[in-house]
Amino acid sequence: MWHDMLTIQLPIAEKILRTVLVYAAMVVLFRLSGKRGLASLNTFDFVVVFLLSNVVQNAVIGADDSLLGGLVGAVTLVAVNAFMNRLTVASPRIARVLEGTSTTVVENGSVMTGAVRRLAVRPSEIEHAVRVQNGEGIRDVASARLExxxxxxxxxxxxxxxxxxxxxxxxxKRLTAIEGLLRAEVAGTRPESTGGHGNDS
Incomplete structure (x- = not known):
């Protein structure tokens, strides 16, 4: 049992290369799917993400189902991901190539129809983002960008x-000034107190 679990059935170099290539392919696919798909997953998106792991599983592990082989793939995946994160932080140019740039979808209260259609952004999504910012509607928006x-x-x-x-x-400041004026007005119109006069009769 321990022999089967710890014996890698593929060369380690091939295992690492498989993982790197599948990772790169997934990055390209998600990049082509558009910016919206990265943050707002609908039912169909969840189905695709759920099935993708099974679709690419054999491409990653190959004919190797050993424990040690799986750990090599996992370590490779985490290491490549950490490297890519640091690379995009260090190089804005690479970040633009891999992640893209922001796109304006609303300008001065007007929806950019072409951009919205191209990015598959629904008006309800924009209106929700406006309400989160305490706005009443799209007409209150100076600009809105999809990051x-x-x-x-x-x-x-x-x-x-x-x-x-x-x-x-x-x-x-204005309220304080108004309060001061009201106090002065009340003090100026208040009747002067007169002393009591006794009845001598």
């Missing part, structure tokens, strides 16, 4: 956005 990781980044118009600290400070 390479599949997330929508929404910037609201200044009139529609949440109040800033400066806005709050200005409001507090």
């Amino acid at each position: 390479p990781d599949g997330h929508l980044l929404v910037v609201l118009k200044q009139s529609a956005g949440a109040p800033t600290r400066a806005d709050v400070a200005r409001l507090e």
